[in-house]
Amino acid sequence: MKRLSKGLISIIIATLLMGVVALPDSVKSKLPGDPVSNWVKDQKITLGLDLQGGTQLDYRIDLRSATERNKDEDDSNDIRISDVIEGVRATIERRVNGLGVSEPQIYTSNIAGEEHIIVELAGIKDIEEAKDIVGKTIQLEFKEPKTEADPDELVEIEAEANEVLQEALTGESDFKEIGKRIETSDKKIQYIEGTQEFESELPLHYLSIIPDLNAGQVYSKTVEGGGEYILGEGGSISEKQTIRIVQLENVETQEKTEVEEGEIQASHILIAYEGAERSSATRTKEEAKELVQGLMEEILTSEEVDFAQLAKDHSDCSSAASGGDLGLFGRGKMTKEFEDAAYALEVGEISDIVETEFGFHIIKLTDKKEDIETVTEEKYYTYNEIVFDTTPDPWKPTGLDGSHFKYASVTYNQIGAPQVNIEFDSAGADLFEEITGRLTGQRLAIFVGGQLISAPNVNEKISGGNAVITGNYNLQEALQLSNDLNTGAIDAPIILSGQYTISATLGDSALRVSLFAGVIGLIVLALFMILYYRLLGIFAVIALVIYAVIIIFVLKTTPVVMTLAGIAGIILSIGMAVDANILIFERTKEELNEGKNFIAAVQTGFERAWTSIRDSNVSSLITCVILWFFGNSIIRGFALMLGLGILVSMFTAITVTRSFIQTLTGTKASKSTLLLGTKKMRSLNR
Template identity: 35%
Template sequence: MLKRAIQNAGTGFLKFMQAFGSGVWGFRRFIRNFIFGLVAIAMLAWIFPQPWNSAMDAMHAKVGFRFPKVDVVDYRLGLDLKGGAHLVYEADMSSVAEVDRVDALSGVRDVIERRVNAFGVAEPIVQTNIADGHYRVLVDLPGVSDVAAAIAQIGETPVLAFRTPIESVNLDPTKEQQQQIDEAQAKEREAALAIMERARDGEDFATLAKDNSINSTKDAGGYVGFVTSDDEEFGGLVERIESDRLRTGVVNGLYESTSRIYVVDYMSREKRVEPEVSHILVCYSGASRCEQTRTKEEALAIINDVKSQANKNNFDELAAQYSDDAANASEGGSLGFITKGQMVQAFEDAAFGMRNGRISDVVETEFGYHLIYRTSSRSTNAYEIAVIEMPWTTLSDVLVIDPWISTELSGKHIKHASVAFDPQTNQPLVILDFNEDGAEIFATLTEDNVGKVIGIFLDGAPITTPVVQSAIYGGQATITGNFSLAEAKLLAQRLNAGALPVPIEVVSQQTIGPTLGAESLDMSVKAGVAGFALVALFLIAYYRLSGVFSVVALVVYVLINLALYKVFGVTMTLSGIAGFVFSLGIAVDANVLIFERLKEELGDGRDLPSAVKEAFRRAWPSIRDGNVTTLIGTTVLYALTTGSIRGFALTLTIGILVSLFTAMVVTRAMFKLVVNKKKLRKPLFFLGAKEGNE
């Protein structure tokens, strides 16, 4: 009895474990199929978003619930399919050593690529070409039909250079050149004197200025405003007015500066007091040009605390510690002598309303909270003038010599460019932060040129020529010029996108119309569908049910490829489509290897389940080796080429990897569904099968 009970218990336990195992396996299979189903639905929704979104809207209208919608992402089409602009730029390598020209051209390519990406041009193709001594960059811009707009979008990236004056060049004119200058100046002086006489005879000075002046003030009737003795251009005129005690009115005689000649209308004189001030600025989030994140209340608390500590002995230290005006904080917040109209009104009122040696109460402006220290003041005369600038020939007009030599420092050493404002003139300027190499070169450059001029050139023209007061080790330089805010922002933006190592110019431009691209796309799609249909018919006709499995696997293969093209943003070109079609053939090859092996196994008398298992096992080494060999080739193509060849390599690589999945996973899964169905184990369905090996 005990033995029988033990046997019954054992039998029951085995049945329980079999049932449990079957249940666990069934549950695992359910989870696996559920995950595959979700992935398939997500993939189809990603490929065909419009039907999915429409279904979700209908579902929401009926039951009040829907799954998330899918963003509509179009396939990216290349220039040959979508149409667009084709530009050819040629780089001027005349100033670049021959051994460095390839690197310089690569730098140009990288810069242009960053710029078109920054401006939102869709999927640009930028590649270099060197032939017959010409260094060119080829740019394809799909979807852009207006070539002029494309060139404007790319823009001419500024060529930034740092140069020093040539010390040993002889700038003395030859006798012929001096004679040319003298003759030209004699005629120009005569013309200027004629205008002066007309003004002194009572003709309206403003009208004469508008008609004859070459100065930017001509539209304002030549009005310059008030000038003082330290004015760079008109300081000599002020000295003449004071020394000759000239009266107001049109000056009898021309004023000649170093390179210009003027007819002058001396309008009035006024006494001025110019305070010398320093300040501490504490700004807050929302204040003009403030990069701080503190609140207005926090800024007010800080400035009040600074006010409680400040005196004339420690103001410099407090400015260095607390001031947010980076342009002068390290210099004790010094703004130098200021004039009326130079600063914002609240600041000006406080500075001019104080006595020397006093520190102001907290002053609020659009920039934040200020503490102002008036250190001293000076009295000066200011003279109101209007001028007519007349043409004037100088040595530079006849002597064609570049007085500057290039240094190692250029735009390629810029890490970041940003817009700031001159605290004294409130004019926009651009601050350059150099990379590590640039900072080292700049430090050496300033060390070697203390007391000398370093010119900063933009597109070959000097925009500022500062005198180096001391070596600069901070890795930062400032570009000042007559910029508007928009111009300064654009310059900083372009420098950040990349300063070109060499100048470039457009030598060729053309458009490929969208009609031609659409025709190419239409023909490609038709050819692909026709080819797929023919392959499918052959596979089904020859391999029977296995061929049906192969066609289903190829459909899955196509869908996965289309989904991956959207996920990875692959740009489709004619060459890319060629790569896709080629990979489709490789996918068919993998299935053919499996089916041929299956035919042999069935022909040797194996039953269908073991024949399928053995066919996949024995076909795998050939499939693996063939695809790995092809992948090596596509990897080399992708790494060493650009443009259409790279697109071919990319789509082929994706296709090969997907084909391995569909052949070894999808096709195998379909075989597993039918191998145990005896009705399908017939020669009618499987090539090589015999009636006896079911």
């Protein structure tokens, strides 16, 4: 009896302690500010996407490269598409885990014959950061110089563009769907949506095309585009060559407001030096700087400054004779540095020292005209484009890519600058040795995510399976690149094709309805147990309360995420807990009706009920394990909560209920047929 009392006291104390953590947040907020109380306040239930809202990201997997590898005559480089898809899913899962999102849901889906990765993020705060991390394409590629132009390259691009155009003209597929489907992560094919421009601001290649289209119409030909420039290797700038397919989405007439900055009038003091533009001065730049600083100090320290006289005395400009007055001028008349400084002044103000190619200036604004605002009505176009980049690629693939990547680490070169060391697998090591031997004296370009990172000269054949990525990295950038390669090297490019926001209001509504249904169910269940099993039913209800406290405690102190499916699993486990109590009570009542004493009846009742309870719960737990390993994220949530609920319910139904029942031993209640709900017993407690 003493041992049982200690056990019951332990259960009560543990329940009270867990109950403090399980209290509603509104109650816990009133706790004091000591470390323990702060820890208790921090324990909250983490809600899933369906309850607290969040974002769903839909990424299309670009499998064209993998498909083309399987089409060539070389069977040795064939890869299983299913392995590529699973590799992409695993990579995205690693990236999402790094965001700290609780129980993200990541699964593959086939949509219109294309493979997609669906990522569901509950309660994410910075969705743009999440998109940058989840959707980045960290593909490692090694390329060699293209020694001669490929005459078929442009022909193939034009053929693909015309094929896409014909599909768009038929109207069988939505223009946006086509664009999203064929878009590539390396930006060789881009879908650009919702560009908005006034008619006078349209690009030259669209100026005679878009105004003739109707809303929703696709232009019947491909358009050669230009006007964009790309920065090449060594700082060279070249025009980007493109083929475009355009669709007019909408046209309307809007007011166009143009503001032309008013002219200003300024005076200045110019201190020139030998070598400055149009300068006949003989002083050095250092002497000129010292002189202008002296003049500036004189201006700042004098109560009254005669700027015109200073200009006459010191300025090297022809305007010195008129006190430095330059007259009225507008934007584009002076050097940019001079204009920016002058336009930033208010009338009467004097600038700091301004340096231009003519020397050092001190500027005083003497007049400022009003800005001229012009309002006209003009057509305003919204259009969508599919853009094919036809700019010749100076590099071609070597066959060495991320599929042979093994590990990346940060090392330091001979002068202590950080660099990223790449280790290949055995096949990659052999291929790298062959490539460096073939390209000795030439350059080998390293691309990460479609971007050229470095293109070092190959001095000799390199064996050992290691390559080094060098660049103007600081340590943090090198560590980031290394981490991206290790955790983010992806088997195939992915393109964001959809982003959907799930409102938290819907989750709140679903949660309220679920909780209301659960509370009503528990009340009805408690009333039934008390009315039918009386005192034993009260013990069962107390056990259910302890069950609820334990479940809430576990949910608040672990990373487990609560979803609607999880709530269903918990509710189902409550029913199983009640089933266990009913089995125990019925077996115990049978023993009491047979005339056994209370202690013996309770002992036998629990023993006879245990085998049925065990078999039922074990079979349910096996089902939970199967659902966990073979189900998707929603089914896993249900299986996890059901399994957790079963384990807790077994503890409360067997240990807790038994501890409470055994407190009746030797009391009048143990002999009362009214309180125990038994028939008139032949002999009690004999």
